[in-house]
Amino acid sequence: MSKEDTIEFEGTVIDVLPDGKFRVVLENDHEILAYIAGRMKRHRIRTLAGDRVTVEMTPYDMDKGRITFRHKTDSGAGPGAGRRGPPPRRR
Numbered sequence: 001m002s003k004e005d006t007i008e009f010e011g012t013v014i015d016v017l018p019d020g021k022f023r024v025v026l027e028n029d030h031e032i033l034a035y036i037a038g039r040m041k042r043h044r045i046r047t048l049a050g051d052r053v054t055v056e057m058t059p060y061d062m063d064k065g066r067i068t069f070r071h072k073t074d075s076g077a078g079p080g081a082g083r084r085g086p087p088p089r090r091r
Contacts, residue, residue, distance in 0.1 A: 006056045009065070013051045022047060022067060024055055032057070034065040045070055 011032075015023035020036045034055050036047060047053065047070050054069040 006058055008068075009055050009057065010071075011053060011055055013047060013049050013053055013067075016047070016049055022053075024053060024065070024067070026055065030062070032063055032065050034067050037066050037068045040067065040070070 009026045009028075011024040011026040013022050014025050014031075017023060017033075020041065022034050022036070023031065024034045025031050032055065034053075036045075037056075040047070047067060051073070052071040053067045054071070055065040056068050057065040
């Protein structure tokens with residue numbers, strides 16, 4: 001296994017922490033601390049508690065990881081369902 005090899009796991013975000021960090025429970029019931037990947041930060045992909053995510057981990061430290069993908073939920077809400085209307089007008 002080379003230095004650049006990573007292991008991918010799927011998990012669920014259980015807690016949102018400051019500075020773009022998250023507490024994630026993997027499918028094998030292992031709890032890790034994960035940060036959001038730069039591409040997700042650049043495209044402003046929101047990750048909330050309860051979201052299914054894919055996490056990349058290095059075999060050297062199995063307590064930390066990087067969230068690389070947020071899976072879509074089947075809640076039935078269409079695109080833009082979470083958007084609010086325009087802000088109230090000031091007088």
